[in-house]
Amino acid sequence: MAVPDEFFNPRSVAIIGASRYKGKVGHEVLRNFVKKFKGNIFCVNPRARSILGKACYASVSSIPKPIDLAVITTPSSIVPQVLQDCVAKKVPAVILITSGFGELGELGRKKEAELRKIISNSNTRVLGPNCMGMISAVVDTNFNPEEKQKRPKAGNIAFLSQSGAVGSTIIDFLAEEGIGISSFVSYGNQTDIDESDFIEYFGSDKSTKVITMYLEGVKYGQKFLHKSKSASKVKPILAIKAGKTSSGEKAVMSHTGALAGSSAVYSGIFKQAGIIEVDSWEELFDAAVAFSTQPLPKGNRLAVVTDGGGFGVLAADAADKLGLALPAPPPSTLKVFREKFPPYVAVKNPIDLTGDADVDRYKIAIEECLRSKEYDGVLAITLFQLPSLDPAVADVMIQLKKRYKKPLLVCSTGSAYTQKIARKLEANGIPVYPTPERAVAAYAALCGYKSS
């Protein structure tokens, strides 16, 4: 069923279980909203008059205004009553943070069936229970204290996570790295809305360019396949499936209780659904950042430009393993290189500009490759530490990126000096990877997506 837009763009919100006490979920969530939410905020707490300057009500029903989004953080025992109130109040979107349901076994699953009964035949949709909810520029129900966890800037990557804790940890990492997201959704037990509903939502969400997922198991296989297939036609979906081994599958059982299913079955479904599968969350966001910032390559032919021969070799190895082509420069390009470069520059692919490469040499090499019909994309490996390489090479790359509509990725590693240049490139839409292998894998992911 469709995810109501009130989850993402509510005009009013009720925090049910709002608490005075710092560290409590009901306090931290309220604090998030007080800090950045522009609409009306109402607290539900029968034992308080106001918290953080927001008036408290005994129940949702007693709030005198309509509520678009209710966030429930009460103990599980009173959740059914609270949810009934939300239905009565005609709240379209409910984020149910509270845990103590299906993840605890049979009894908990019965409680969830009860919740489903409460909302049946209503227009109230529920995200959760047992989740961290959402983080976006508008809604933030992540209850990790702000001193402990940063929030990422606004961007075009949507991130769906079955695990709330893992998801929020990664979000903290993304914030540190300056990677922007459209929305993060921790969907927990999926008693009502499931991962496929969110895939559908993000598929048509204009602020989302790429969808990323951490999955332990899929709720309804056919639905997942159907919704993913539609969404992946218009934008890339990247997923990491946890619990693909025997030990991992057992761990999933005691975590989310999902049926992890065999690795081969999942890989098969992903392939059919047009989902690009990755092996670690690092790879997930390495690829997401490439999709987020780069045009799609027309093919798998990559030019590698480097001032460090060894990193060129590692990139070539990685490209070979991932089935990418590294064609030699065509005659016209070769002619330019031979004219303009010293004789010891290796005008093959990788193009090894050697350790005394300067900005001009990089400009010529990158531009000729971006211009050539022989290449679909360029990886520039830049050892910024070398004496003759001026940091102005970043400006040149930023200009070239604007001029040519092909992917341009950078590999750079090192300390504060190089990181400063890398941040500048990233701020201008050129992703920077710390190893040749990770840069090449990100390019291979770009090549793995075909829209229709």
Added chain:
Amino acid sequence: MAVPDEFFNPRSVAIIGASRYKGKVGHEVLRNFVKKFKGNIFCVNPRARSILGKACYASVSSIPKPIDLAVITTPSSIVPQVLQDCVAKKVPAVILITSGFGELGELGRKKEAELRKIISNSNTRVLGPNCMGMISAVVDTNFNPEEKQKRPKAGNIAFLSQSGAVGSTIIDFLAEEGIGISSFVSYGNQTDIDESDFIEYFGSDKSTKVITMYLEGVKYGQKFLHKSKSASKVKPILAIKAGKTSSGEKAVMSHTGALAGSSAVYSGIFKQAGIIEVDSWEELFDAAVAFSTQPLPKGNRLAVVTDGGGFGVLAADAADKLGLALPAPPPSTLKVFREKFPPYVAVKNPIDLTGDADVDRYKIAIEECLRSKEYDGVLAITLFQLPSLDPAVADVMIQLKKRYKKPLLVCSTGSAYTQKIARKLEANGIPVYPTPERAVAAYAALCGYKSS
């Protein structure tokens, strides 16, 4: 042939080709020595009287004192003459930075044969040409300007690199990460001393606990096998072999000109030699840090303790793929867990302490696993961001690490808040990895080493 100790602990040094001009190799190298070398420094430059406060001489022969180490940075045309001077002066150790030899092809290889002839029947040993030389607490011939590249602290990891630029870039990264090295050696064309000689040296070097290598090709297969076999009996050797694919092999040919050789042949040699092979330089140092700080595990049985179920699942998947065992807690341990933990804690392996885990719960779980005969090592996954986890958990882990002689690794990811705790753990000998996969791979590397 044995590497003379004068390379590592010279009492006097001559910089041949010392330059007044900032940015020139002969200037940057001199500056390094002036900054940190405690012995006598002499410059060789016939057109200057003194540079950076050090007296200049027209040639090595005219220096009135004995020279332990000569660093040559002159143009390649005069290298033979300079080297002859060094032999006449009985300089035991020469670092020949200059490029323009065998890496350029047949003519260059002839020039190297000439160099070999000059030093034959002498006690002068040459590192290089076409290299960055060495970085240690005593000797530093890396010519990347200090504004661009940090130097790592003293530590017990030796790093041998066939590629100078790549090696020094990684060194910059290690410095940023606070990872210490005993020595870095960029050995270039190996016209005299080769990688096997250095493996032998580091094998008996007391300040080195683990040897790491970036290799494109091996000079003498039998010698390499023999020296590595001996060294790997007393300490672990980790290597990344670049140029293992067809594209990579071609790239090696235009880089160092080494015969890359087939992937299977190298993997076979590494196995015979007791060398642990890795696939990326990130993995190389992930593993090296584990060897550098942890006792060797007695077997491959790992306990995974986590407060984020999802990261537990990813760790289990990684362990399974790498052939590690994740046995369930034995009855005695289980009894303690059942007594002391709330009922929703998953007392399996991974042990999922769940999102409300506090310091006590971590202390009990980690200590029981370190104490138990069922486990050879522990991976503690800590989402420091969660509200109930106090950063004091780091102190507990540091205490436990001192008390029990088993590997203890940590996985943590996030922004400044978590990174501060991670740095504290690392400073106390507990390595911290940003993903479960990388932590598990480092543990697997520890299990892959058998001393004799």
